[in-house]
Each structure stands twice: as structure tokens, then as C-alpha cells.
Amino acid sequence: MLDITAAEIDGKLADAKSSLLPLRVDDLVYELNGVRIIDGVTLRVEPTGCTAIMGYNGAGKSVLVRLLHGLLTPSAGSCRWAGNLSASEISRRQSMVFQVPVLLRRSVEANIDYALSKRGFKAPERARKLEAILHETDLLKLRKRPASVLSSGERQRVALCRALAVEPELVFLDEPTASLDPAATAAIEQILLRAISAGRKLIMVSQSVGQVQRLARDVIFVHRGRIAEHTPIEEFLTTPRSAAARAFIAGELFEE
Amino acid sequence: MSDFTTAFTSAIGLIAGFDTSLIEIIGLSLRVSLSAVIIGTIIGLPLGAAIAVGRFPGRELLIIVVNAFMGLPPVVVGLIVYLQLSKSGPFGWLQILYTPTAMIIAQMILVTPIVIALTRQFIEDANADYDEALRSLGVHGWAKLVTLITEVRYSLVTVVLAAFGRAIAEVGAVIIVGGNINHVTRVMTTSITLETSKGNLGLALALGVVLMLLALAVNAVAATVRRFAPKAAYA
Amino acid sequence: MLSKLIKIIFIGLCAWTNTAPVYADNPFILLQSTTSTRNSGLYDYLLPIYTNLSGVDIRVVAVGTGQALRNARNGDADVLLVHAKSAEEKFVADGFGVERFDLMYNDFVIIGPGSDPAGVRGLELATAALETIAHAGATFVSRGDDSGTHKKELELWGGTTVEVDSVSGTWYLETGSGMGATLNIATGKDAYTLTDRATWISFQNKQSFEILVEGDPLLFNQYGVIMVNPERHTHVKADLGQAFIDWLLSPAGQNAIATFRVDGQQLFYPNAKR
Structure with a gap:
């Protein structure tokens, strides 16, 4: 794992088309009704592990991941993906899990199969992938259930399953466990850890320092639409550079 | 109150007696209104869906106009359709004035705005919930529209029922373009109008009860479909 | 095409x-x-x-x-x-x-409530009956729909001193509806009206109403x-x-x-x- 990563970072791998990452973001701006919600973000996202995005409510975290995922169009600046890929190929290699899972009114497996078919997987391959991902996310028992009768923990597990089923290189997660109980959160985190070790890149918005500690390799701390700091996890937890992050970790309300 | 009791009793009597002309009238009512609703749905559903997810100049204005058209007066629609289908009108050569076909056209014009407006509202609401998730999955354009329509399918049953309620209950349009011709274009509502004008208030009320029972039956069928369809979908 | x-x-x-x-x-x-x-x-x-x-x-x-x-x-x-x-x-x-x-x-007749508040029963001239109704201020319901009966009614009013246009909406009510609907309104409002005899005889909601004036040649x-x-x-x-x-x-x-x-x-x- 680590070898490949290092090779990619150094740009030594000849077949650059094999990866979206690293992602370079230059001076990204997003304005809505004259308000700058994202105000000049520049960063670089490395190819593996989990990158956490943290920050206070309203800091712009959700908008930032949507800009990166392409759900929002930036007012200025750019996201530059590695590998000279077409726009459709770039979006085909990503998926996203939202804070409130949006499932279709059909069975669990029909939800997963829907995503697979929309991503262009053909019939025999689809069935195989469906079995594998249901197994991996521990949803085999729930596969025939209507999505509408699931608990919120189960719903989020299905949403995550759907996001992973399409075999993305990169998964965005916007506070996926924000409204879940500890058991459901642990189940989600287990799946995320497996995904990380399988080589998927995660970019996850989270408010939980504990969760970030368990999952993330580096932390982007967003404050008032800007990057307050982007540091490795150990450094972020022990010696955050920005006053905002220090206050956040200390659990204090930050006053500028 | 005794008027209603009498009307109800005679309504039951009318139905139980299998009065052939009543059966004929009920059959024509259903055929005309269901046809109008089916055609109105085929036209209105895609249009409503398109307006729900489309972004084009004049969209807001179009929504206001379509919503207003839900209140089209049947008699005005009847008059306009009459002027089109009259021998002196542009479509006189079709020779369909005073036929059930003309009645279907008039009712279709009445129900299509209802189908468009309500479909738009339901799909627009669904789109607000699903938009990001579907775009994230790479679902755009027609595929997205089909998914949204599938998602709101049970609400669309209500849309169709609202349209049917409008069609089966209106008299102003069908009496003008159908002419209330005995055995040809006489339906429940025009019969009620006729019996009222003859002073047969009891019979008119009984026919009214039959009409309401008819609407009840259609709604019961729809409710049954709605109740059992989800189970079938997950089987 | x-x-x-x-x-x-x-x-x-x-x-x-x-x-x-x-x-x-x-x-x-x-x-x-x-x-x-x-x-x-x-x-x-x-x-x-x-x-x-x-x-x-x-x-x-x-x-x-x-x-x-x-x-x-x-x-x-x-x-x-x-x-x-x-x-x-x-x-x-x-x-x-x-x-x-x-x-x-057949013929037209003037019908009204059996109590005949304006007192037109038995009058021989239809125009005299209408004049009496007008002077009594009793309610009169008109078809007001350009039908044959309406045309006849206007012709009869033409033979009186009453300008019905100017009193429309007071004691003179124009229904703009068919004969049956107009008869229902007349019986509902205890009003007089002009109708053809055939419709009246076959009308099923007569209540206490009767034919009060008939036989005037003008009612042909x-x-x-x-x-x-x-x-x-x-x-x-x-x-x-x-x-x-x-x-x-x-x-x-x-x-x-x-x-x-x-x-x-x-x-x-x-x-x-x-």
C-alpha cells in the first residue's frame, strides 16, 4: 500500500491514468447570494487513507466536500485531479455518503443494484458485486427489506454499502454518523476501516475528535470558509497550529 | 333527512335492479372519464415531471398558469371545445361533436392541468430530497426523471384520483359537447341535470348517490392497489 | 401533414x-x-x-x-x-x-302558488295577469335565456306598461336557465312564471303550484x-x-x-x- 502511495506522490508511476489522486485545489471560492461561504481554499489531498474535514457548524465543511465532489460549481478557483481523466470518468470514480441517507423506496438490494446499474455494471458482474458488498457491509439479512422500514443506523449502512458497491477510488462522507447511536456508529466505522485498508481514499466531514482519531490520517480544519490548518492527525490532536483548532479540541467555544 | 334516506334506498334499488339504461349510463360515464384521465395522465405526467426538474426561462410563470388552469370552468372548456368541433369550427370535419369522443377531449382538457400541476409539485418535492444523492450516483436527465417518477408513484395514484374525481363529477363541459343524447352521450351528471330539470328531484338525488358510490368504488380499487402493490414490489 | x-x-x-x-x-x-x-x-x-x-x-x-x-x-x-x-x-x-x-x-300557461298572492287566478288576458303581478310586486321568474318561452314572455310584457329590464333583480328574476330549472326556482321562491303546458304537466316537483292563467289566444x-x-x-x-x-x-x-x-x-x- 504504502509503496504505491509513495510512488504516486512522487509522480514516478508511469501510468498516471490509474488514479484521480492526488487532488490539488487552488484558491477555491464559493459565493451564495453575495456571501463567501468558501473563501480561497488551497489544499492537496493525498491518495490513500482517510482525510478528515473538521470545523465548527457553518464553517463551510459541507459546502467544501460538495465542491470537491462536483455537486456544487465553484465561483472561482479549481479542483485539479491527477491523471488527465474526462469529467465523467472523474465523477464515476467517486461516491458520497450524506448525513441523512437518501434511499429509494425499494428493497435494500434493489437500492444497491440501482447504483451498480447506473454506474454501468452489466448483469453477471452486478450480481457478483452485489453479493460481495452485502456480505462486506453485513447486510445479507436485510437485503429483501424495504428501505423505508429500516432504522437510521441500518439506513446509513445501506447508503455506505451503496457508495462502496460502485468500487470508487474516493468516497466523500458528510458526517455519516452524526445522528447515530454508538453501536451503529461503531458498525459504520468498522466498514470504513475495512474500506481504508482495501485502498479506498476517504474524505470525511466529522465533528467527533474520537472518530477522527480512530479513522483519519490527516485533518483539514475549516474555519469561516478558509483552511485554518491541514496537519497529520497526531500533530492535530497534540499540537494544533491554529487557535480555532486548539479551541475546538479543547471543546471550547472559539471567540476570535 | 328523509329525502336522503329515500334517495339512498332508491339508489340501491336502481343498482340492484340492473336497470339497463342506468348500466349503460354508468358504463359511458366510466368509459369517458377514465379515458380522459388516462390520456390526461399520459400527457400531463411527463410534462409535470419536466417542469419539476427543468430550468428554463418562464418556468415560474408557466407554473402559475398551470396551477390556475386547475380551476378551468368546465362550461368554458365545453364552449371552446364546441367551437372547435362544430361544423363551422376548424375541426368540424372530424365529425365528432355530440359523441363520447368529444366528451373525452373536453374532460381531458379539464384534467390535464391537474395532472401536470400536482405531478410537478410531488416530483419537485422529491427532487429536493433526492437531487444530490442521484447526481452523486451519476444519474442525470431522463434516468433521473424516471427514478423520481418511480419514487413518487404512490403519490401519483392520488394525482390520478384527483383527476378522475374532477372528470366524473363535471357536467358543464360534457353537456355542451356531448349534447346529453339518450343512449349516445348521456352520462351520470347530465342525467342528474335532466332529471332535476324534469322536477324528478328524488330520482336525481338517487342518481347522485349512485355517482358517489361509483367514485367510492374507484377510490377503493385504487386504495387496494396502493395497499398491496408495495408488498408485490418487494416480493 | x-x-x-x-x-x-x-x-x-x-x-x-x-x-x-x-x-x-x-x-x-x-x-x-x-x-x-x-x-x-x-x-x-x-x-x-x-x-x-x-x-x-x-x-x-x-x-x-x-x-x-x-x-x-x-x-x-x-x-x-x-x-x-x-x-x-x-x-x-x-x-x-x-x-x-x-x-x-300547445299553449303557454302562467303558473303560480295556489295561494295566488297577486290574485291573477282566472284572468282572461295574459297581459292583464302580468300587469297585476307587477303591481302587486309579487315575484316573477323569467327564463332569461333567449328560448322560445322567453321570447313569448317578452312579447307578452311588451303588451303591458311594465319595463322588465328596469326591474330585473327586484321582483323580476331572470334565471338564464332551462324551463325545468326555472320551474324549480319558481316553486322554491313562491313565484309566478310562464311555462309551456307540456313541460308543466310532466313536471314532477309542482308542490302547491297550479295553472292560474290559460286560454288567452296570445298564449298559443x-x-x-x-x-x-x-x-x-x-x-x-x-x-x-x-x-x-x-x-x-x-x-x-x-x-x-x-x-x-x-x-x-x-x-x-x-x-x-x-
Whole structure:
């Protein structure tokens, strides 16, 4: 794992088309009704592990991941993906899990199969992938259930399953466990850890320092639409550079 | 109150007696209104869906106009359709004035705005919930529209029922373009109008009860479909 | 191209509703008619006799005389059966009809509540009765719909000193509706109104109402029959229409009209001139 990563970072791998990452973001701006919600973000996202995005409510975290995922169009600046890929190929290699899972009114497996078919997987391959991902996310028992009768923990597990089923290189997660109980959160985190070790890149918005500690390799701390700091996890937890992050970790309300 | 009791009793009597002309009238009512609703749905559903997810100049204005058209007066629609289908009108050569076909056209014009407006509202609401998730999955354009329509399918049953309620209950349009011709274009509502004008208030009320029972039956069928369809979908 | 497409769609629609006149099994003619002849049940009695005889269906659209004349003017009829002689003569003179024939008659009557608050019972002159109603300020309900009965009523008011236009909405109420609806309103409001005798006799919601004034020659109600001019509207089924009119005017048709009864009473009196 680590070898490949290092090779990619150094740009030594000849077949650059094999990866979206690293992602370079230059001076990204997003304005809505004259308000700058994202105000000049520049960063670089490395190819593996989990990158956490943290920050206070309203800091712009959700908008930032949507800009990166392409759900929002930036007012200025750019996201530059590695590998000279077409726009459709770039979006085909990503998926996203939202804070409130949006499932279709059909069975669990029909939800997963829907995503697979929309991503262009053909019939025999689809069935195989469906079995594998249901197994991996521990949803085999729930596969025939209507999505509408699931608990919120189960719903989020299905949403995550759907996001992973399409075999993305990169998964965005916007506070996926924000409204879940500890058991459901642990189940989600287990799946995320497996995904990380399988080589998927995660970019996850989270408010939980504990969760970030368990999952993330580096932390982007967003404050008032800007990057307050982007540091490795150990450094972020022990010696955050920005006053905002220090206050956040200390659990204090930050006053500028 | 005794008027209603009498009307109800005679309504039951009318139905139980299998009065052939009543059966004929009920059959024509259903055929005309269901046809109008089916055609109105085929036209209105895609249009409503398109307006729900489309972004084009004049969209807001179009929504206001379509919503207003839900209140089209049947008699005005009847008059306009009459002027089109009259021998002196542009479509006189079709020779369909005073036929059930003309009645279907008039009712279709009445129900299509209802189908468009309500479909738009339901799909627009669904789109607000699903938009990001579907775009994230790479679902755009027609595929997205089909998914949204599938998602709101049970609400669309209500849309169709609202349209049917409008069609089966209106008299102003069908009496003008159908002419209330005995055995040809006489339906429940025009019969009620006729019996009222003859002073047969009891019979008119009984026919009214039959009409309401008819609407009840259609709604019961729809409710049954709605109740059992989800189970079938997950089987 | 477009009209071809529309034609295909409509033929499909017609096939599905299997009722398009063009493809109907029985030949038929379209009769635009006044409502009194339909509401009294005359057609239910008369038309099956003719259909059995000729194999031709008569499709009746019953509306006020004014609307019937307008629909026929538009070509939406083969034969016209109404009761407003001067309007009918104008229709023929304008070239919309071939020829007008007297068919039958009955009479108009003034009806009102049995208590007769204005005191018109037994008056011989219809105009005097109307004048009395007006002076008593009793409610009078008018069709107000340009029908044959309405035309007759206005003609009668013309023979009084009352300007009904100026009192419309006070004691003089214009319903703008058919005879039946107007009778329902009259009985509901304890009001007087003018009606043809046939509609009144077959009307089922009379309550305490009675015929109060009848027999004035001015109340004569002549029905006429006209074929729509095929030279003006080429699709008019001239042969079928003429055959129907010929039968109505023949001894057989006239006799059939004379034998029609409601509650034992004759409602229409044939008076064809040939």
C-alpha cells in the first residue's frame, strides 16, 4: 500500500491514468447570494487513507466536500485531479455518503443494484458485486427489506454499502454518523476501516475528535470558509497550529 | 333527512335492479372519464415531471398558469371545445361533436392541468430530497426523471384520483359537447341535470348517490392497489 | 401533414370509444330541439316509432330554442324542432334552413302558488295577469335565456306598461336557465312564471303550484320543424332529414303526436298544413 502511495506522490508511476489522486485545489471560492461561504481554499489531498474535514457548524465543511465532489460549481478557483481523466470518468470514480441517507423506496438490494446499474455494471458482474458488498457491509439479512422500514443506523449502512458497491477510488462522507447511536456508529466505522485498508481514499466531514482519531490520517480544519490548518492527525490532536483548532479540541467555544 | 334516506334506498334499488339504461349510463360515464384521465395522465405526467426538474426561462410563470388552469370552468372548456368541433369550427370535419369522443377531449382538457400541476409539485418535492444523492450516483436527465417518477408513484395514484374525481363529477363541459343524447352521450351528471330539470328531484338525488358510490368504488380499487402493490414490489 | 396526424389520432380515439358517427352502425340524424318536447317525454314516445319504421336513429340535443338555432346555424344539426316562429322564419330567410313547417301546437300557461298572492287566478288576458303581478310586486321568474318561452314572455310584457329590464333583480328574476330549472326556482321562491303546458304537466316537483292563467289566444305555442340547408352545410343528411320531416307531417306522424299522453292528458296538438 504504502509503496504505491509513495510512488504516486512522487509522480514516478508511469501510468498516471490509474488514479484521480492526488487532488490539488487552488484558491477555491464559493459565493451564495453575495456571501463567501468558501473563501480561497488551497489544499492537496493525498491518495490513500482517510482525510478528515473538521470545523465548527457553518464553517463551510459541507459546502467544501460538495465542491470537491462536483455537486456544487465553484465561483472561482479549481479542483485539479491527477491523471488527465474526462469529467465523467472523474465523477464515476467517486461516491458520497450524506448525513441523512437518501434511499429509494425499494428493497435494500434493489437500492444497491440501482447504483451498480447506473454506474454501468452489466448483469453477471452486478450480481457478483452485489453479493460481495452485502456480505462486506453485513447486510445479507436485510437485503429483501424495504428501505423505508429500516432504522437510521441500518439506513446509513445501506447508503455506505451503496457508495462502496460502485468500487470508487474516493468516497466523500458528510458526517455519516452524526445522528447515530454508538453501536451503529461503531458498525459504520468498522466498514470504513475495512474500506481504508482495501485502498479506498476517504474524505470525511466529522465533528467527533474520537472518530477522527480512530479513522483519519490527516485533518483539514475549516474555519469561516478558509483552511485554518491541514496537519497529520497526531500533530492535530497534540499540537494544533491554529487557535480555532486548539479551541475546538479543547471543546471550547472559539471567540476570535 | 328523509329525502336522503329515500334517495339512498332508491339508489340501491336502481343498482340492484340492473336497470339497463342506468348500466349503460354508468358504463359511458366510466368509459369517458377514465379515458380522459388516462390520456390526461399520459400527457400531463411527463410534462409535470419536466417542469419539476427543468430550468428554463418562464418556468415560474408557466407554473402559475398551470396551477390556475386547475380551476378551468368546465362550461368554458365545453364552449371552446364546441367551437372547435362544430361544423363551422376548424375541426368540424372530424365529425365528432355530440359523441363520447368529444366528451373525452373536453374532460381531458379539464384534467390535464391537474395532472401536470400536482405531478410537478410531488416530483419537485422529491427532487429536493433526492437531487444530490442521484447526481452523486451519476444519474442525470431522463434516468433521473424516471427514478423520481418511480419514487413518487404512490403519490401519483392520488394525482390520478384527483383527476378522475374532477372528470366524473363535471357536467358543464360534457353537456355542451356531448349534447346529453339518450343512449349516445348521456352520462351520470347530465342525467342528474335532466332529471332535476324534469322536477324528478328524488330520482336525481338517487342518481347522485349512485355517482358517489361509483367514485367510492374507484377510490377503493385504487386504495387496494396502493395497499398491496408495495408488498408485490418487494416480493 | 399535421391535420393528417390529428385525423389518425382521432380515428384511433374514435375506434377506442367506438362511437364515432362516421362509423356508427345505424344511420342517424341530429335533431336540435327545444327542451319541452324532450322533458315532456314526447321523444321517448315518438322517436322509437319512427326508428322502427325507418331504421334511422334520431339523436336529440335538447337546449333552449335560441341555442338550438345557433347550433343549427353552425351546422351542428340536420333538423331543427323549436317554437319561436319569427326567429325560425329569420333562420330560413337567412339561408340556414330549407323551409319551415308548422308541426304542432300547445299553449303557454302562467303558473303560480295556489295561494295566488297577486290574485291573477282566472284572468282572461295574459297581459292583464302580468300587469297585476307587477303591481302587486309579487315575484316573477323569467327564463332569461333567449328560448322560445322567453321570447313569448317578452312579447307578452311588451303588451303591458311594465319595463322588465328596469326591474330585473327586484321582483323580476331572470334565471338564464332551462324551463325545468326555472320551474324549480319558481316553486322554491313562491313565484309566478310562464311555462309551456307540456313541460308543466310532466313536471314532477309542482308542490302547491297550479295553472292560474290559460286560454288567452296570445298564449298559443306553435312548434315548427325545419331542415338545415344542405347548400349552406354540405354534410347535412338531406335525404334522411327530409324523410323524417315528411313522416312528422304525414298523417301517421301527426297521429302519433296526437296519441301521446301524460297522466291521460294530451300535450301536443298536431296542425301540419298538408
